[in-house]
Every structure is written in C-alpha cells, then in structure tokens.
Amino acid sequence: MGHRGSGERKAVVRAASARIGTFSLGFGSPTARQEFAVPFPNEDEVRHISDLKVLADGTVLVSSASDPNVDDGPFSSAVYNAGWLAVNGAHHAVLRLRKTDELTPLRRFTKQDDRKIEAIAFLRAGRAIWGTDDENHGGWVKFDRLTP
Numbered sequence: 001m002g003h004r005g006s007g008e009r010k011a012v013v014r015a016a017s018a019r020i021g022t023f024s025l026g027f028g029s030p031t032a033r034q035e036f037a038v039p040f041p042n043e044d045e046v047r048h049i050s051d052l053k054v055l056a057d058g059t060v061l062v063s064s065a066s067d068p069n070v071d072d073g074p075f076s077s078a079v080y081n082a083g084w085l086a087v088n089g090a091h092h093a094v095l096r097l098r099k100t101d102e103l104t105p106l107r108r109f110t111k112q113d114d115r116k117i118e119a120i121a122f123l124r125a126g127r128a129i130w131g132t133d134d135e136n137h138g139g140w141v142k143f144d145r146l147t148p
Contacts, residue, residue: 005048032095041066
C-alpha cells in the first residue's frame with residue numbers, strides 16, 4: 001500500500017504483517033513506511049513506482065515509468081531491485097529500500113525504446129516478465145532473465 005509518486009513527489013511504500021487463516025486473511029497496521037524515488041526515468045511525469053513485487057526471499061522489485069501525458073509517448077521506464085522486506089520476531093514488517101543514489105536499473109528502456117512498464121512478474125530461475133501499457137501503441141510483453 002502507498003503512493004506511486006509523481007515527478008518531484010516521491011513514492012510512499014507502507015508495509016504491514018498479514019495473518020493467513022483457513023478462511024480468512026487479516027492485515028495489521030502498517031509498521032513500516034518509507035519514501036522512494038528513482039534516478040531514471042528522470043523527465044516528464046515520472047511514476048517512481050508503477051508496479052511493486054516482493055519475491056519469496058524478500059527482495060523488493062519495482063518498475064518506474066515516465067509518461068509525457070501524450071498518448072503517443074515517447075515513454076521510458078526501468079526495473080530496479082529496490083531493497084527488501086522482512087518480518088521481525090515481533091511479527092512486524094521491516095522495510096529497507098535503497099536511496100536514489102544507490103539504485104542501478106536491472107533493465108532500462110529509454111525514450112527510443114518507447115516502453116512504459118506498468119506490470120512486472122518474477123518467475124523461477126531468474127526469469128521475469130515485463131508488461132507495458134504504451135497507450136496508442138498498444139501493450140507489449142517481454143520475457144527476460146535477470147538476477148535481482
């Protein structure tokens with residue numbers, strides 16, 4: 001839960017522990033909150049987090065996207081290993097996201113590539129899927145291989 005950010009306004013990520021029962025799912029109050037901003041894309045209207053996934057080992061992957069608010073683009077985007085999420089002994093969420101100057105894109109798509117990644121999925125054995133919504137250009141799905 002949180003806010004994706006926009007331009008100079010950083011994204012806000014909140015985390016809370018969850019309890020999974022046989023027929024129920026309960027969430028506690030957020031115990032972690034952190035602001036987050038990416039170094040790229042860095043122009044037009046930047047969504048610092050267009051999608052966020054937490055991997056089984058606690059790695060937090062995010063995609064970021066730039067949208068000039070024109071349905072013909074050009075768009076740019078990137079995928080980052082943003083940090084990690086864990087649960088401490090008191091069953092509280094612990095969130096550690098990297099600072100902007102500590103981030104290096106795992107994948108980077110420039111305005112020449114014209115892709116606006118808004119969905120990420122991480123599969124087994126380091127395989128990933130990037131999904132885009134490129135407005136008037138339609139959508140695009142790319143299978144990729146990486147190590148977060």
